[in-house]
Amino acid sequence: MPGNSMISKQSFDVQTANILREMIVTGSLEAGSRLTEAKLTEQFHVSRGTIRAALQKLNNEGLVSQVPYTGWHVIALDAQDAWELHNLRRVLDGLAARLTAERIEPEGAKKLEDAYQKLCGLCDSGDPRDIADADFELHKLIVALSGHRRLQEHYTLTEQQIRVFIASCDSEFSDYKNIGKRHGPLIKAILSGDADTAERLAKEHNATQGDELISSLRQLETQ
Structure with missing residues (x-):
């Protein structure tokens, strides 16, 4: 995860959400694609709690959704x-x-x-x-x-x-x-x-x- 090592956990949540948001809006993350907390944790080198908080923020914005038993998915406009x-x-x-x-x-x-x-x-x-x-x-x-x-x-x-x-x-x-x-x-x-x-x-x-x-x-x- 890019950034100063002294940045707070809350800032990591925001940074992670910002990066994921841009990936979704620009199409780097395809509509409907599945997001796993474990894979994102490894990709961004942050805790699972940070990833979960970032995904929840994006969920509130309507960019991702959480499907029971299958995890998170990128919004797909119907x-x-x-x-x-x-x-x-x-x-x-x-x-x-x-x-x-x-x-x-x-x-x-x-x-x-x-x-x-x-x-x-x-x-x-x-x-x-x-x-x-x-x-x-x-x-x-x-x-x-x-x-x-x-x-x-x-x-x-x-x-x-x-x-x-x-x-x-x-x-x-x-x-x-x-x-x-x-x-x-x-x-x-x-x-x-x-x-x-x-x-x-x-x-x-x-x-x-x-x-x-x-x-x-x-x-x-x-x-």
Whole structure:
């Protein structure tokens, strides 16, 4: 396990959860794969209690599940999961975009523009995983700029599942260079203070990819 030898056990829990989370979200750990405490203990050179605590944290985030007598498994989005996350995200992102457009200030506008330009830059030459991360961070920033504390709390409850959903949607969109450009009208509406347009575009954003992902999963489930 990387890190200073003086780091507390609690920090090891957090570090282990952070590493596993990134492996799940980026696909390094495949959806549905089995996780054993013994193997993870050996892999990360930490105690089984640390592994168990990390897995429990990820379970609370909806990224892993514990199946009686078989152990832990990485989340595998089914059509119902994708449908729920798709609709929940539309509502949360729509409200966040409206509120942010209504209260956007120069400092927030600069952060938003920087995040947008970072995404566009990655689309020109970046790795699909980095693009998905930048995509998520841009939407998360819009939520943060909304100034709505309870909205941020609800977003946090499902944000890791939303990261998985965004990565899955982006995988349905083979032309990665256009992912950044598709955010352009939404960012423009927010920066101009056009709340109605910002909310509409946020709700419509990724609708096609979300629908395609749900359709693909439904087809797989009927095979």
